[in-house]
Amino acid sequence: MRILLVVNPRAGRGGAGRAARLATEALRRRGLGVRVTTTVPAVGELEATADAVVAVGGDGTVHHLLQRVAGSGLPLGLLPVGTGNDTARTLGVRVPRGGPGAMARAAEELAASLRGGRTRTVDLARADGRWYATILATGLDAAVARRARHMRFPPGSARYAAALAGRVRRLPAYTYRLEVDGRPWEFRGLLAAVGNGPVYGGGVRMCAGADLGDGLLDVAVVAPVSRRRLLRVAPRLYRGAHLSEPEVTVVRCRTVRIDAETPSGGWADGEPVGPLPLTVSAVPGALTVPLPPGAPAGLARLSR
Numbered sequence: 211m212r213i214l215l216v217v218n219p220r221a222g223r224g225g226a227g228r229a230a231r232l233a234t235e236a237l238r239r240r241g242l243g244v245r246v247t248t249t250v251p252a253v254g255e256l257e258a259t260a261d262a263v264v265a266v267g268g269d270g271t272v273h274h275l276l277q278r279v280a281g282s283g284l285p286l287g288l289l290p291v292g293t294g295n296d297t298a299r300t301l302g303v304r305v306p307r308g309g310p311g312a313m314a315r316a317a318e319e320l321a322a323s324l325r326g327g328r329t330r331t332v333d334l335a336r337a338d339g340r341w342y343a344t345i346l347a348t349g350l351d352a353a354v355a356r357r358a359r360h361m362r363f364p365p366g367s368a369r370y371a372a373a374l375a376g377r378v379r380r381l382p383a384y385t386y387r388l389e390v391d392g393r394p395w396e397f398r399g400l401l402a403a404v405g406n407g408p409v410y411g412g413g414v415r416m417c418a419g420a421d422l423g424d425g426l427l428d429v430a431v432v433a434p435v436s437r438r439r440l441l442r443v444a445p446r447l448y449r450g451a452h453l454s455e456p457e458v459t460v461v462r463c464r465t466v467r468i469d470a471e472t473p474s475g476g477w478a479d480g481e482p483v484g485p486l487p488l489t490v491s492a493v494p495g496a497l498t499v500p501l502p503p504g505a506p507a508g509l510a511r512l513s514r
């Protein structure tokens with residue numbers, strides 16, 4: 211079995227090189243062939259030279275790889291060394307925290323999953339041809355994603371909270387025009403988030419009910435709120451407990467067209483996707499991921 215590690219030296223706080231060395235050792239010890247690269251190969255080259263590919267980086271690294279592996283059946287493993295690591299959280303992959311021991315454990319787990327050879331498929335979303343795994347942000351959250359991308363401090367997922375704090379002085383209200391499975395829906399909103407998975411922004415569970423195996427998108431919209439109210443509710447976002455608040459509405463659908471005059475357009479997996487309008491569809495089973503050897507039966511349920 212040939213594994214290609216795609217390493218992003220810019221991810222997180224620069225631990226990607228070390229993580230890649232640990233993963234290489236762990237994989238070779240299990241008899242797997244390993245190649246390491248810092249550039250994402252074209253899809254034909256990937257399929258011809260690798261039996262599985264691993265993203266050693268954060269959500270941006272995974273996002274760039276999704277554009278190559280989605281729909282191909284080529285398994286994508288993760289060694290999450292980014293800032294937010296929301297795709298890893300979504301897929302139940304351990305995010306190494308607490309020094310070298312944690313990184314070594316994550317590398318061993320990854321190698322054991324790939325060696326085991328069991329995989330499952332999960333849904334992806336596609337926004338005007340761009341694949342993503344987590345959530346497409348628009349409105350306030352797109353502005354937060356844009357700001358977080360240009361910040362170097364604080365490290366880790368606290369960066370998104372800091373970016374939000376910098377955006378709450380004047381909260382926007384946009385006129386949104388959605389088509390949800392063809393049905394028009396117009397409202398004034400602070401943001402609208404289109405979730406394939408439940409989480410973005412370093413652990414914010416905006417679309418907490420999103421299921422990677424249901425073939426559906428969870429569209430969470432938030433009505434305009436005061437700064438005071440937002441700051442009060444914000445901590446609940448990390449538990450998904452905001453969903454019962456009166457300003458929050460969630461609808462499930464296969465396809466949504468989303469339009470609003472916002473300055474930041476759409477951002478998915480922490481990356482810019484483009485200006486609105488965007489049409490997003492759920493694509494069932496588009497991503498194949500390795501399954502840990504002791505994975506519970508509940509995960510295998512997602513295999514198609």
Ligand SMILES: Nc1ncnc2c1ncn2[C@@H]1O[C@H](COP(=O)(O)OP(=O)(O)OP(=O)(O)O)[C@@H](O)[C@H]1O
Pocket residue numbers: 218220221222223249250267268269270271272274275291292293294295296479480481
């Ligand atoms: N193949 C690629 N081509 C161009 N840019 C890339 C590629 N892979 C990653 N990047 C860029 O590198 C930057 C940092 O990578 P990444 O997003 O993986 O780490 P991070 O920002 O620390 O983590 P996270 O996204 O989890 O918060 C991102 O802006 C991303 O767009």
